[in-house]
Amino acid sequence: MFLEVKDLKKVYKRQRAVDGIDFSLKEGEIFGLLGPNGAGKSTTISMIAGLIKPTDGDIIVEGRSILKSPKEIKRMMGLVPQEIALYPTLSARENLKFWGRMYGMDSIRLKERIDEVLRILGLTERADHRIDTYSGGMKRRINIGAALLHQPKLLIMDEPTVGIDPQSRKHILDMVLDLNRQGMTILYTSHYMEEVEYLCHRVAIMDRGSIIASGTKEELKAMVGNAHKVVVEADNFRQYMVDTLRVLEGVQQVMVEKQSITILVKDGRKRLADIIKVFNDDGCKVNSVSIKEPDLEGVFLHLTGRALRN
């Protein structure tokens, strides 16, 4: 195993942010850590990157504990923090140069790599502009670039696409796939299940400090059986109707989000009529209905009864 996380814990005064988790990464894979806000993803990553000390447990990279030889291991990792961690008044090039230096790169190699990374990021033309003149998506890309310069064996990305336009997101996701194809091992966290589904070979789903499920996408989806996700958009939905829906045959979970009611149900197609009937009987106006094949969102719903995004 390339990276092993063993019974990792981080306890703050009022909170068990990470409550004893285990997972491991194989060399060359993209591993997804999926979970809602506050699940403990960033805390886990901060411990792996050696930024905070675990309360308990250990992290082993290529057979060495990060707690015992942090410096050497930090050198082979690249961390893309959740928040943009750049100097706003410096240009992109200056930022990259600085971070390359911090990773101990010499000037000749650094110069080459900066040009290369800027090209990968698609920001060569704007390289000499100050970061604070950049759009959110451009900042995100430089934020990633700063972790790529020294060609780390392990790239750790903490929600690298939060709050950006679809185009930049697409660019970033494809870039991640490219890097992986070139051999980089990647630990990717997100609360967007589409991203994790698109990128990752294996996934761990995290909630409230624990890993509630892990495996390949297929393994995870199998957990929900042949259930479907039925999403009904309706006016005048009333809370007591949840109970009515829950007792319907095959229904596993019901979740309400404003006017959108998500029902996880076995053999969705067969049960559709029953579901619509509940709405009609109670005088609810149904605006739309959709049936989806199970996805990771559905897995999360199945396991927790809550939505991944909140």
Add this chain to the structure above:
Amino acid sequence: MKVLYLALKDFKVTFKDKKALLIMLVMPIILILILGFSLEPMFRQNPRVAKFNVGMISYDRGILAQNLVDIMKGQELSELMDVYEIKEEDIRQLIKDGSITAAVVIPRYFTDKAIKGEDVSIRVYGHPAKQVSGGIVNGIVDSYATGVSCVAVAIDNVIETLMGFGMEHQVLGSKTGQIQDRLVAAVEQAGRVFTESTQQSPRWITGFEYYSVAMVAMFILFGAMFSVFSIIEERQDRTLARLFSTGMGSISLTVGKFIGSYVTCLVQAAILIVFTNWVYGVSWGPSPWAVVIATLAACFAASSFAVFIASVSRTPKSADALQMLTIQGMSLLGGSMLPLYIMPDILKSISRFTINNWAIRSYLSLITGNPLRDISQHLAILLAIGGAFLVLGSWVISAGSDGR
């Protein structure tokens, strides 16, 4: 190496920050102008001795008497005293009512007697309560008389020696005129030497000079803090975590921040010194190297102090508050606002605990023409203050870090 790149980055960031530049450079330049101008009279009227009046009576028309009168009335002493011709019978009254603080009486035949080496003395009257000004007049007259008698004795000896060789008295008599001329020239020379030496000893500092020094001493503290406090900004901007993720430790971080601050501080001081010199015409003393060395010491103290303050600040708010409190406090007590001279003794002793005090004293001493060795003690104190704060600050930081 990493540490130097960190320092360089901080330097760049600080000098790109318009608000920081405003405070580090524009504010002191404006304050020097305002304070230098408006408080200039304080420096003129408040020399250690106020200007005083001297009465002068000369019963001798000879060249040596006239020479002394000229020296007393001369340009060089005009800043210090006004000289009036008075009558001897009025001396007592004038001194009593305070119109004059001292009177000088040159007796009849002073020149002749002095040249012949006979006993003759200039009398000085003074008010017992005004010892300082009386002392100054006495000093001037004394040193003039000494000059005269030295030359007189020398000539006397020459004449006696020549006579010992059997030279005719008549021949000698014909040379007396020549000898007399030489004597006068020698005395004039002595007079010049004297007035030059009074000029050199404690010369007054102008308001511009004082406040240039005072503001440099104060604002390098701001410059130092801006740079070190970037550590708090880095915590907010998350770049600090990223720095730690590259394998940087808290010791390297502290050293980097310190070096960045030190360089920032030095450049800031250099800009201010050169600017005040070129634009305000402030002379920073005869030796640029001495000024450089004083600046190295002052900035070292400022940056170390900043490291210490940053180390004990937990939040950006407390950092800001501590920064304002300590800089303003030290500046007020240390002579950056009120001149050190006019402080009451109790403040003067408290002042010894401030960086400003030692920086200001060092620079002022250099400006008045003192050599570097005269301020070696001040510089040692600055280095000691700096060393102490640096050690304390590093200790607090490494004790508080989360095992990074």
